[in-house]
Amino acid sequence: MLKDKVIIVFGGCGLIGREIIKDIKKKNGIAINADINSNDYKIDITNNDDIKNIFKEVYTKYGRIDGIVNCAYPRTKDWGNKLEDISFESWQKNVDMQLNPIIVITQEGLKYMKEGSSFVNFGSIYGVCGNDFTIYEGTGGTSPAAYPAIKAGIINFTRYLASYVGHKGIRANCVSPGGVFDNQNPVFVKNYSHRSPLKRLAKPSEIAPAVSFLLSDEASYITGHNLMVDGGWSAI
Numbered sequence: 001m002l003k004d005k006v007i008i009v010f011g012g013c014g015l016i017g018r019e020i021i022k023d024i025k026k027k028n029g030i031a032i033n034a035d036i037n038s039n040d041y042k043i044d045i046t047n048n049d050d051i052k053n054i055f056k057e058v059y060t061k062y063g064r065i066d067g068i069v070n071c072a073y074p075r076t077k078d079w080g081n082k083l084e085d086i087s088f089e090s091w092q093k094n095v096d097m098q099l100n101p102i103i104v105i106t107q108e109g110l111k112y113m114k115e116g117s118s119f120v121n122f123g124s125i126y127g128v129c130g131n132d133f134t135i136y137e138g139t140g141g142t143s144p145a146a147y148p149a150i151k152a153g154i155i156n157f158t159r160y161l162a163s164y165v166g167h168k169g170i171r172a173n174c175v176s177p178g179g180v181f182d183n184q185n186p187v188f189v190k191n192y193s194h195r196s197p198l199k200r201l202a203k204p205s206e207i208a209p210a211v212s213f214l215l216s217d218e219a220s221y222i223t224g225h226n227l228m229v230d231g232g233w234s235a236i
């Protein structure tokens with residue numbers, strides 16, 4: 001399904017990114033792991049030179065770039081503070097790290113990408129829906145205020161991009177997961193599951209096939225789409 005496609009996965013060491021790398025390889029694609037913790041391509045997405053260099057290096061080595069997956073997730077140590085406790089500097093830093101690299105990655109990618117290639121960016125249910133804060137009751141945690149601002153920005157930038165590059169046969173889509181199980185507080189898991197139509201969080205391996213599909217030629221007429229992989233969270 002992804003035979004010989006060269007795909008750069010930013011954030012390929014993460015909970016979801018690891019499964020994306022596995023799934024691309026299973027489908028006979030070539031997955032390049034670009035992550036601050038990677039042994040493959042160790043890069044910092046907030047460093048513009050790192051981004052320029054990785055595209056240059058991958059293109060020199062493989063002669064093509066067919067896909068870009070944006071699922072790196074840098075955040076500050078105080079990510080998760082309540083709205084009242086967020087400093088302006090923290091808000092600014094998270095927007096800068098999570099949202100702003102997408103323009104450099106897009107510009108650099110487009111220097112090499114040809115007809116048939118595509119972008120998959122990561123949104124979230126919280127880029128589309130408001131929060132149900134009852135799921136955090138009894139957990140001591142909350143959902144960061146900058147997250148919906150950043151994710152909605154990414155989702156709508158992806159629509160802009162789809163429209164901008166469509167005439168070249170290049171596609172751009174989002175995948176928006178719901179909560180993914182990562183040994184969270186059991187109270188949170190119970191609350192989240194109760195609210196969710198499928199009555200559970202996602203397994204990380206359940207997000208990856210949606211990414212592979214959008215990268216593949218089977219999705220050749222799908223662009224500007226935001227594919228919810230959320231167990232029905234956003235349907236109710």
Ligand SMILES: NC(=O)c1ccc[n+]([C@@H]2O[C@H](COP(=O)([O-])OP(=O)(O)OC[C@H]3O[C@@H](n4cnc5c(N)ncnc54)[C@H](O)[C@@H]3O)[C@@H](O)[C@H]2O)c1
Pocket residue numbers: 010011012013014015016017034035036037043044045046070071072073074075122123124125176177178179180181
């Ligand atoms: N996990 C969830 O429940 C969930 C739900 C909805 C959406 N998402 C989205 O999915 C995407 C991936 O999330 P995840 O849960 O796999 O996150 P994660 O924290 O497990 O992984 C993120 C990866 O990004 C890498 N990274 C961090 N800073 C970096 C930097 N400056 N440069 C390069 N790499 C860097 C980390 O090393 C890590 O491997 C994110 O966009 C997130 O918002 C996740």
